[in-house]
Amino acid sequence: MKPLRSSLLVLAVLCAAPALAMPLDTGERAKAFATCLGRYAAAAEHAVRTGGDAETSAARREMFADLLDAVTPGSGVAPSRLSSYRLGAKNAQARLFRMSYSTQDVVRARMAASVARREITMCDQLILG
Template sequence: MGGLKTFLLTLALLLPAQWMTASPALALAERPSDMTPVFAACLGRYSAQVEDSWNAYSSDDTSQITRARFEGLLDAVRTVSDLPGSRILQIRLEAKWAQARLLSIARFDRDPRMQRRAQAQARLALRPCEALLL
């Protein structure tokens, strides 16, 4: 039972993260000039990072600044986007949930290997967002 439980947890950990990482790219394939889904997903992921630092009673100024930058970028492109506000919010919340789940596993899982994997996956999920700001 332990092996199956570990497998299912690993599967649950990796699939949503891959799906959330891929969803903005899929949206961009439909309309390359619309960055709204990408900015919404990045804003959601950084919102989870900020909340995680609050829950850990630490100050992560870098994540707060980055989150504010993506909020400004999203506000700038939202008015010209064809996406309705409800879809933008959905993308943002799904990305936030996926990142929060990874951070929760990284912090609270009893298996150190799962903690390391989740932490690595959480960092990996932020890379496309970081690349946009370089």
């Protein structure tokens, strides 16, 4: 993403925060962005493996990376802590994707797919409203 376009996107999302049900506290925003960054990193990898829409997932991953970069300095949350949120969310999302595609238990696969979609939807609601 070009720097000016990226900055404008970040500014637009941050200014519209109350309408998007985004956390008002900067530290909570940073945590939410780090978590969504991890989820979308897993979604992008999963899409590549399964022939899904990797481009959209990668674009959203980059958007959350830009948002996280914008709020981290004033968040009061250590970058190592944010990295931990990101990695934890990525691992959890990847586990859900694996379970939804590789388990022989149809009920568990459906439940995992449903939870995976719900987690991504929560992230989408932060940026799409």
